[in-house]
Amino acid sequence: MxxxxxxxxxxxxxxxxxxxxxxxxxxxxxRDSKFPLLLPQAICTSQRIYQCSGVYMEACHNSYLSKHCMVARFSSGWSETHSLFPKQSLKKSLLPSGAQVTSKSQDVSNAPIVGDDKIGVLLLNLGGPETLEDVQPFLFNLFADPDIIRLPRLFRFLQRPLAQFISVLRAPKSREGYASIGGGSPLRRITDAQAEELRNFLWEKNVPADVYVGMRYWHPFTEEAIEQIKRDGITKLVVLPLYPQFSISTSGSSLRLLESIFREDEYLVNMQHTVIPSWYQxxxxxxxxxxxxxxxxxxxxxxxxxxxxxxxxxxxxxxxxxxxxxxxxxxxxxxxxxxxxxxxxxxxxxxxxxxxxxxxxxxxxxxxxxxxxxxxxxxxxxxxxxxxxxxxxxxxxxxxxxxxxxxxxxxxxxxxxxxxVPALGCEPTFISDLADAVIESLPYVGAMAVSNLEARQCTYHRGSERAKE
Known part of the structure; x- marks a missing residue:
């Protein structure tokens, strides 16, 4: 043929x-022009700030290491303005306040010293109904998310009534699908197993960390995971969505929710944290x-x-x-x-x-x-x-x-x-690499790289790099 x-x-x-x-x-x-690990301010030689969907995006070029990096910082509230990045070069758009962005792998032989900090890793995922009775309320939570069904501003009061209507309408067919795979989604069980394996790899790599699971649309909800993180006294948090590629409707929705939780909680506002928004590379x-x-x-x-x-x-x-x-x-x-x-x-x-x-x-x-x-x-x-x-x-x-x-x-x-091909699940090479991603992000947990004023004085525009591809 x-x-x-x-x-x-x-x-x-x-x-x-x-x-x-x-x-x-x-x-x-x-691919080399993608944004890898965030670099310290001292070696960030040029930057420009952009505002997109309520987020300040700072791109910086480090001539010393010939690398690029990006910091995302939430402004107050959610904006519907269009990105100032070219559409193909918009990287990440929804990160909690103070979040730093990391994505590429590097040598982790110089692992950071944990010291007295209590390290936590929050795995974000979709969630799924565990029983057939869970299907309709799960679907309601899904369709009530404005990042899943985007209504014009004038009609947003219809979000929840519409979600109720759609979830009731789709529930019978969805129940049939879940019944055919055993009566519920295995997603929570698998994600819990991934969390446990990630914890084991981190401890083997001399980073004693606790790993938490936060689901967007079913138990354990992100809010539940955050409450446990607070009870455990975590002082440094790495947020890791279990979506290899970033999308507004997956990682973006989870991070948008997380931002709203952080904004309203004094403990979380003061807690150092970082986000790994995608890791497909x-x-x-x-x-x-x-x-x-x-x-x-x-x-x-x-x-x-x-x-x-x-x-x-x-x-x-x-x-x-x-x-x-x-x-x-x-x-x-x-x-x-x-x-x-x-x-x-x-x-x-x-x-x-x-x-x-x-x-x-x-x-x-x-x-x-x-x-x-x-x-x-x-x-x-x-x-x-x-x-x-x-x-x-x-x-x-x-x-x-x-x-x-x-x-x-x-x-x-x-x-x-x-x-x-089966999904990755707890495949050791995959989980070990996620552990490396967490370790690589730890030096960049916490303080913002530059102020808005400093960023505006810089000239680097990543769009020009994308235009050359």
């Missing part, structure tokens, strides 16, 4: 479902994903003919095009990085990226997973390996949507052999 008809770069502007081979569309030089994460893909490919008779099918959770198109959500750009780069890692192992299969789980009448990111599967079948693809790229835990969207609905659709569409 001639695969050339299926080739398309993941960064193509076309929204038609199609596959792409290498070479990647993002160069190594372009980290070598440990990329290696762990490549390991799982390589292992599953070995189950196919002709692994060279297998299409690697990355399926990511979708978001409404307006989030990217109007609100400047970096999710699509980060997802495409993430796929590039994984495929580059596979290339080093002599694995050069064709691959494609599509987006699943869309709801409602509005347009979401394309290509859609279901439409892409049908098209690949029509084009003669016979072997498909599904990779849940935006999920680090098994839950309804992997166990039911991918394993049942999309597998059935693939077989009906002419695909003969189907496989699926």
């Amino acid at each position: 001639n695969m050339k008809g299926l080739i398309q770069s993941p960064c193509s502007s076309s929204s038609s479902p199609s596959a792409f081979l290498r070479p990647p569309c993002l160069t190594s030089a372009s 980290r070598k440990g994460y990329i290696k762990a994903m490549a390991d799982l893909i390589e292992k599953e490919l070995r189950n196919f008779d002709c692994l060279e003919q297998v299409m690697i099918f990355f399926s990511a959770h979708g978001v409404p198109l307006a989030y990217v095009e109007e609100a400047g959500d970096p999710y699509k750009a980060e997802m495409e780069e993430c796929v590039d990085l994984i495929m580059e890692e596979l290339e080093t192992r002599k694995i050069t299969n064709a691959c494609t990226l599509a987006y699943q789980s869309r709801v409602g009448p509005v347009e979401w990111l394309k290509p859609y997973t279901d439409e892409t599967i049908i098209e690949l079948g029509q084009k003669g693809v016979k072997s498909l390996l599904a990779v849940p790229i935006s999920f680090v835990s098994e839950h309804i969207e992997t166990l039911e949507e991918i394993d049942v609905e999309y597998k059935e659709l693939a077989l009906k569409s002419g695909i003969k052999t189907w496989g699926r």
Whole structure:
């Protein structure tokens, strides 16, 4: 079969479902312009401040280390103004007051001395209903979030009534899905296990830290985790969303809630903290994903003919095009990085990226997973390996949507052999790398890097870097 008809770069502007081979569309030089660890003020040589969605974004360039960094600082309140970053270069937009941003890996041999501080790590995740009775109230919490359903200002009083209506309407079908995977979501159990493993790795790396789990839409809620953090007397907190790529509707929503909690609590206002808003570029994460893909490919008779099918959770198109959500750009780069890692192992299969789980009448990111599967079948693809790229835990969207609905659709569409890469879960390489990310962030917990006045005197504009890509 001639695969050339299926080739398309993941960064193509076309929204038609199609596959792409290498070479990647993002160069190594372009990735070097991403924001890694925050650098101390003393070696930050140039900065410019931006305001976006109520957040002051300070980009700084350090000529000494040839690195870039970013600090995000909340202004008072939530703003609906557009970002002053180019839409493709908006990095992170919702971080608690005083939060610092870290994302890339570095050598952790010089681990910070903890001293008398009590270190805490807060893992943020979506949450899920644990029983069938939980489904409707879980859905209500989900749709009551203004970052999930965005209503015009004049109609925001309808947010909760609309959420009630939608949750009651969708609950019967959702219950059927959860019943098919055992009667509830395994997300809490898996996230608790990840927290325990992360704690173990941190202690092995000489960082005695407590790890907490805060869910956005079900127990243990973020508010519950914060109360436990206060009771335990944590003095330094690292906030780590369990979403590899940043989106307004995932990490952004959780961090927006966290900001509102911090703003109203004197203990939290004074507690030093930092945020790792996305970490899809980290070598440990990329290696762990490549390991799982390589292992599953070995189950196919002709692994060279297998299409690697990355399926990511979708978001409404307006989030990217109007609100400047970096999710699509980060997802495409993430796929590039994984495929580059596979290339080093002599694995050069064709691959494609599509987006699943869309709801409602509005347009979401394309290509859609279901439409892409049908098209690949029509084009003669016979072997498909599904990779849940935006999920680090098994839950309804992997166990039911991918394993049942999309597998059935693939077989009906002419695909003969189907496989699926498991979510990362507690994979040791992955969890160890998250521990390294936490350790790397500790030196930057606390004080802001520069004042607004100092930032305005600087000239660096990251948009010019992105324009060169």
